[in-house]
Amino acid sequence: MRIIFMGTPDFAVPALQALLKGGHEVVAVYTQPPRAAGRGMALRKSPVHEAAEAAGLEIRVPNDLKSPAEQKRFAALDAEAAVVVAYGLILPKPILNATRRGLFNIHASLLPRWRGAAPINRAIMAGDAESGVCIMRITEGLDEGPVCLMERESIGPDMTAGQLHDALSELGASMIVEALAALESGTLQCLAQDDANATYAAKIKNADTRIDWSLAAKVVHNHIRGLSPYPSAWFEINLGGKRERVKVLDSKLADGNAPAGMLLDDALTVACGEGAVRLTEVQRAGKKPMSADSFLRGIDLPARTVFD
Template sequence: MRLAFMGTPDFSVAVLAELIAAGHEIAAVYSRAPAPSGRGHKLKPSPVHAFAQANGLEVRTPKNFKTREEINAFSALDLDAAIVVAYGVILPQALLDAPRHGCLNLHASLLPRWRGAAPIQRAIMAGDKVTGVQVMQMEAGLDTGAILLSETVPIAANDTAGSLHDKLSGVAARIAPVALAALERGGLVATPQAEEGVIYAHKISAKEARIDWSRPAAEIDCNIRGLSPFPGAWFEADGERVKALMSNQAAGTGTPGDILDTDGKLVIACGDVAVELSSLQRAGKKVQNAEEFLRGFPLKQGARVS
């Protein structure tokens, strides 16, 4: 099929690679414009942009589609379909209607739960046990279109946003060609989303990253893993900010923030029981396991973090 691909982050790259491998004609790739990065603030192309260029594909980076010129340029591609994966730009109805089969979005949740920007992080932070990838027929609303294909993925107790991201990206890459093959032969059935159970996966705010030790251990554990590796949940110890990147619930009670154990592991009291922090990172330092961290940053049992 003749396609446009629209995506920006690492999550989307695997899908584009599979569409190329499946023999689809990629007429153009749309991605967010290069953004300043690093100390020199040099413009850096998105992961999709860089991958597409490396594979000799035309890349377009419009800021939006508010002008007739951009809409006409898209329509002139004469597409069978557009595949949209975490693009990050709103598509007007005129654009959605331009390809013969419309625009298909691959979304990393089981809709209508976790519509919006951060479905992977929010699923872990909420303690969900299952998520998935769905192929959706796009319409003007935010992730409101009918579901064309779906695959569920269990969320393990030790999953982080990073590990779940990789699982779901692999699933998206695998089912995208399957969906297009079914679309081409007329084998996709559109199922409207349920009206109940709508939850929005709002962007992660900076204030959510600070750990509140008065909350239950299960919630703190989910927040730590849901924010790992980025932006990283954090706490203060001896006046220094420390990121907690991996954790699990642990036995023990005390005043929230009390350090209960530092014998090769770091166990901290929460609002009910405790959490054990197994992967940590000091500012400007590499990620360390708890034993390595405590050797260079000795915290004493009975001390308190905040």
């Protein structure tokens, strides 16, 4: 089929590669413009931009799709359908109507649960036992379109957002190929969502990332793994005479009973409002991720220290 692809982060790259491998003609790739990043703030192309460039595809990086001129350029591609994966721009109605068979989104949740920007993070932070991928026909509402395909993925008790991200990225790539084959053969059936059961995965803000040790250990553990590896949960502590933010990338549930935030042992076990968590991988400001042992070797941190 003649396809337009619209995506930006690394989550979308396997889908683009699967479409090309499946023999589809990707007539253009829309992705976010290069952004300043890193210490030097040099312009950096998105992962989809780099993948499309490597494949020799036409790449378009509009700042938005609101102008009639940009909408006309999109329609002029004369595509049968468009595939959208975490593109990051609003799609106006003229764009939604500009292909012959519609626009299809790869969404990383079991819709209508976790509509919105951060479904992977929010599912783990909420302690969900499963997630999955939906192939959805895009409508004007936020992730409200009819669902054409759905596949489930178990969330293990220690699975991080990064691990779930990778699993769902590959799952979505295989599913979009299946969905387009059904679309082409006329057998694709899309069913309306039950809006009454909808929940929303709000974008992660900085205020969402600080660890609250007063919560139960299971909640703290879910919070840590739901934000790992990015943007990462964190706490503050006095190190070398100054306050320092420490990110937590991995943790395990542990036994313990003490005031919330208190360090219980030399294995970086921290008391919570109920129970405790053992921090197994952390990252100091400006340093690489390290094990708990490596972290503790480099500092003087006596037991009963309280983390903020």
